[in-house]
Amino acid sequence: MLLVLLVTSFIVFGMMYLAPGSPLAFVLGPRGGTPEQVAAVTAQYHFDDPFFVRYFRWLGDIFQGNLGSSIVYRQDVTALMSGRIGTTAALVSLSAVLIAVVGVGSGMLAALKSRWVDTIISTIAAIGLSTPVFVIGVALISVFAVGLGWFPTFGVGSGGLDTLVHLILPAIALAVASAAYLARITKAAVNEERTREHVQTAKVRGLAPGVIVRRHVLRNALIPITTVMGLTVATLIAGAVVVENVFALDGLGSLLVRAILQRDFAVVQAVILVLVVAFVVVNAVVDFLYTVIDPRIALGSRQ
Amino acid sequence: MSSRKMMTGAAVLAAAALALSACGAPNSKPDAAKPAADLSKLATTTPRGTEAVDHVAWNLPYEPLSLDPMIGYNYAENTVTANLCESLMRLTPELSIEPGLAESVTSPDDTTLVYKIRAGVTFWDGSPLTADDVAFSLSRQTGDAVAYFSDYFRNVKSVKATGDREVTVKLSRPDVLFEQGMAMAAGAIVQKKAAEAAGKAFGTPEGKLQCTGPFSLAKWTPGKSIELTKNPKYWDSKLVPLVKDLSFSFIADESTAVNALRSGDIDGQYFYLPPAGISQLEHSDKVTLTHGKSLVFWTLAATSESGPFANPLVREALSLAIDRNALAKVVFQDAAIPAPTLVGPDYWGYEKDAFAKAHSEFSTAPNIEKAKQLLAEAGPQEGSIVLGVQGSSAVHEQTANLFQAAGAALGLKVETKVIPVEQFGNLYFDPAARKGIDGFFTTYYGNFADPLDVYQIFRAGGNSNYINWNEASDVLNKAVSAKDTKERAKLLVEAQKKVTEANPRIPLAYEPNTVVQNKRISGATASFSYLYYPWAATIGGVK
Numbered sequence: 150m151l152l153v154l155l156v157t158s159f160i161v162f163g164m165m166y167l168a169p170g171s172p173l174a175f176v177l178g179p180r181g182g183t184p185e186q187v188a189a190v191t192a193q194y195h196f197d198d199p200f201f202v203r204y205f206r207w208l209g210d211i212f213q214g215n216l217g218s219s220i221v222y223r224q225d226v227t228a229l230m231s232g233r234i235g236t237t238a239a240l241v242s243l244s245a246v247l248i249a250v251v252g253v254g255s256g257m258l259a260a261l262k263s264r265w266v267d268t269i270i271s272t273i274a275a276i277g278l279s280t281p282v283f284v285i286g287v288a289l290i291s292v293f294a295v296g297l298g299w300f301p302t303f304g305v306g307s308g309g310l311d312t313l314v315h316l317i318l319p320a321i322a323l324a325v326a327s328a329a330y331l332a333r334i335t336k337a338a339v340n341e342e343r344t345r346e347h348v349q350t351a352k353v354r355g356l357a358p359g360v361i362v363r364r365h366v367l368r369n370a371l372i373p374i375t376t377v378m379g380l381t382v383a384t385l386i387a388g389a390v391v392v393e394n395v396f397a398l399d400g401l402g403s404l405l406v407r408a409i410l411q412r413d414f415a416v417v418q419a420v421i422l423v424l425v426v427a428f429v430v431v432n433a434v435v436d437f438l439y440t441v442i443d444p445r446i447a448l449g450s451r452q
Numbered sequence: 453m454s455s456r457k458m459m460t461g462a463a464v465l466a467a468a469a470l471a472l473s474a475c476g477a478p479n480s481k482p483d484a485a486k487p488a489a490d491l492s493k494l495a496t497t498t499p500r501g502t503e504a505v506d507h508v509a510w511n512l513p514y515e516p517l518s519l520d521p522m523i524g525y526n527y528a529e530n531t532v533t534a535n536l537c538e539s540l541m542r543l544t545p546e547l548s549i550e551p552g553l554a555e556s557v558t559s560p561d562d563t564t565l566v567y568k569i570r571a572g573v574t575f576w577d578g579s580p581l582t583a584d585d586v587a588f589s590l591s592r593q594t595g596d597a598v599a600y601f602s603d604y605f606r607n608v609k610s611v612k613a614t615g616d617r618e619v620t621v622k623l624s625r626p627d628v629l630f631e632q633g634m635a636m637a638a639g640a641i642v643q644k645k646a647a648e649a650a651g652k653a654f655g656t657p658e659g660k661l662q663c664t665g666p667f668s669l670a671k672w673t674p675g676k677s678i679e680l681t682k683n684p685k686y687w688d689s690k691l692v693p694l695v696k697d698l699s700f701s702f703i704a705d706e707s708t709a710v711n712a713l714r715s716g717d718i719d720g721q722y723f724y725l726p727p728a729g730i731s732q733l734e735h736s737d738k739v740t741l742t743h744g745k746s747l748v749f750w751t752l753a754a755t756s757e758s759g760p761f762a763n764p765l766v767r768e769a770l771s772l773a774i775d776r777n778a779l780a781k782v783v784f785q786d787a788a789i790p791a792p793t794l795v796g797p798d799y800w801g802y803e804k805d806a807f808a809k810a811h812s813e814f815s816t817a818p819n820i821e822k823a824k825q826l827l828a829e830a831g832p833q834e835g836s837i838v839l840g841v842q843g844s845s846a847v848h849e850q851t852a853n854l855f856q857a858a859g860a861a862l863g864l865k866v867e868t869k870v871i872p873v874e875q876f877g878n879l880y881f882d883p884a885a886r887k888g889i890d891g892f893f894t895t896y897y898g899n900f901a902d903p904l905d906v907y908q909i910f911r912a913g914g915n916s917n918y919i920n921w922n923e924a925s926d927v928l929n930k931a932v933s934a935k936d937t938k939e940r941a942k943l944l945v946e947a948q949k950k951v952t953e954a955n956p957r958i959p960l961a962y963e964p965n966t967v968v969q970n971k972r973i974s975g976a977t978a979s980f981s982y983l984y985y986p987w988a989a990t991i992g993g994v995k
Contacts, residue, residue, distance in 0.1 A: 185596050187881065187882075222517055222674070228657065228658060287708075290708065290711050294711065294715055294717075301715075302711045302715050303701065303703050303712050397704065410872060410873075
């Protein structure tokens with residue numbers, strides 16, 4: 150994990166360094182500054198230092214537990230991120246639950262129920278997959294927030310239940326595409342398992358259909374489903390940026406995109422750091438779930 | 453200030469923003485159903501609310517980078533600080549200047565200004581405002597300090613507290629820009645003790661701000677909101693707020709902001725450009741929409757010192773070929789006024805007749821014949837004109853289209869180069885960023901009602917004088933020191949003629965200020981002065 154972090158941070162730092170533009174505009178203000186002011190600011194923030202000097206200075210700070218401070222916001226990165234991590238975590242968990250319930254549920258319905266249920270669900274899934282997130286977001290706001298007035302139009306609310314109410318629409322918008330994707334995966338996995346020999350055998354033995362689905366089909370199908378689920382959740386963390394923007398949420402995704410565009414090095418690095426850690430954690434959870442689903446898989450094995 | 457959304461509007465993904473504005477704005481607007489905004493009678497205020505209100509939720513187009521008035525020089529920053537930190541002088545909703553924290557200012561000689569500090573003013577923490585605080589707030593912006601308003605402090609020699617309630621400013625030469633600058637954020641007074649204690653963090657969520665305004669800063673949750681509460685000890689009885697808590701959200705997405713206004717989740721917002729969903733707001737029964745006097749204008753700044761666009765004749769020809777009426781109607785959805793000169797009528801803070809007469813000599817009607825004549829005079833033009841266009845901005849792109857059409861009509865090659873919104877700001881001070889482009893579109897504003905505050909950018913050596921066009925420099929330098937308004941007006945009319953003919957910046961449109969308020973409240977300042985005047989102090993509930 151340390152190696153992963155080191156490599157990603159190096160790559161990201163390098164790419165930021167090579168890309169044009171600088172955060173000077175945000176330090177000097179929109180009317181610019183005199184050449185003396187530009188020189189002073191450049192020296193103050195070490196913009197002119199060679200790449201490796203800057204990278205290792207940053208790395209040294211990290212090892213002392215100092216994430217640095219944002220040039221643009223003139224704040225510690227830690228302070229800048231602490232509030233936003235909670236929002237992102239809440240949004241992503243809520244979406245993950247929706248994706249799991251709706252995705253797996255409808256996928257199984259499509260696989261196990263009649264043909265027309267399959268057709269309906271597949272059609273909805275296709276629409277869900279192909280509709281851009283921001284269209285879904287704007288549509289949800291127009292209908293449920295402005296039209297019906299059931300939900301607030303933006304923001305994260307004031308914590309607790311209020312936050313939950315605020316996050317429902319964004320979580321739905323974020324979940325639609327992934328749930329549709331997961332539904333298709335679930336359907337395919339279930340259908341595949343149903344044709345496997347052990348399921349056929351169970352059928353021939355005259356076991357109840359419910360038992361067959363639970364014990365023999367679903368349990369085996371859960372492996373690909375869990376894999377996809379894990380990957381989806383991990384990408385949601387950074388991928389929520391469009392939803393965050395439409396619903397004016399203060400998440401990590403929008404912070405990252407803004408920081409990249411503003412060349413705010415310290416913030417970009419810190420958010421990437423958090424994302425990589427989150428990715429690793431999600432993968433560890435998925436690995437652990439494998440062992441629960443299929444005891445033949447041992448933690449640390451290569452299967 | 454310059455470019456819209458220049459700072460944070462940012463997080464917007466280009467594609468998303470475009471598509472959103474596209475679906476937010478119905479394309480066909482029946483003219484009869486649309487209440488046409490009367491832009492000849494722009495408002496300065498909205499009817500003052502009379503009832504006490506517990507909470508007003510306002511929106512900003514992006515999160516402020518800092519609330520320290522010294523480095524707050526943009527829409528969102530100033531919208532908030534205007535209610536928190538007061539200046540020595542005050543820019544009224546009518547765009548005139550009246551005493552603020554200084555109860556009077558005298559000038560014993562041309563280069564000395566003595567500010568008499570108002571008695572009985574306290575900071576939010578209860579400590580009295582002293583001459584030391586004032587001297588500190590001004591001197592920290594002089595010299596090479598990274599302050600956004602260094603232009604106004606160029607001629608300041610010294611700032612000293614010369615009495616308990618007296619501050620003396622010595623200038624190296626008379627400077628009417630400095631005098632008037634004290635009415636905007638450059639003259640904002642902060643507490644010396646708090647600023648020194650917070651150091652670089654002053655004005656951030658971590659470094660506590662300390663000012664004297666009608667609202668005090670209660671809490672700033674980064675990324676989420678800024679909360680203000682009423683200052684019960686505010687000194688000016690005329691501006692004691694009726695609103696107890698004022699909170700700011702940061703909805704960057706315009707379509708979401710419009711929806712939040714329509715649903716009542718937010719109570720108001722200032723728009724410096726008409727939002728794409730302006731017709732939805734005009735038709736909403738939840739909100740009132742007011743167009744106010746403004747100093748903001750839309751312009752093309754020339755940046756090339758060689759090539760066709762460096763030739764003033766070519767610039768004038770292109771300017772003559774632009775249909776400004778179509779621009780105001782189509783690009784700005786009828787919420788802008790065609791501009792024949794850079795400064796419009798709202799800038800005429802003195803000698804109105806002289807300025808009006810000079811203004812009437814220029815026309816906004818396109819004149820292709822004359823343009824062709826000028827081009828013939830200029831001779832054959834090699835190469836093309838590349839215009840910098842800000843990414844994901846419909847106004848930028850559509851204006852560039854008009855220029856391309858005008859160029860085609862004249863036989864000039866006009867190309868565009870899209871620059872991402874976050875890098876667009878570099879154009880303002882980085883000559884390297886301006887390489888390869890011949891001009892870029894920008895909004896711009898002077899800070900008070902004096903045409904000089906706009907034309908002063910063409911003084912020799914000015915930061916924003918990109919093509920080193922110095923033909924009006926001498927006249928303008930004289931105007932800066934002309935304390936007599938009649939004399940100054942005369943000099944400025946002369947400078948204006950030179951600027952308008954040479955087009956170092958091509959005037960395009962005046963952009964009125966737009967304020968949207970929920971019908972339960974009223975009283976927000978309607979004019980441009982909301983950037984520096986405590987505009988929320990007059991908000992109250994409507995019965």
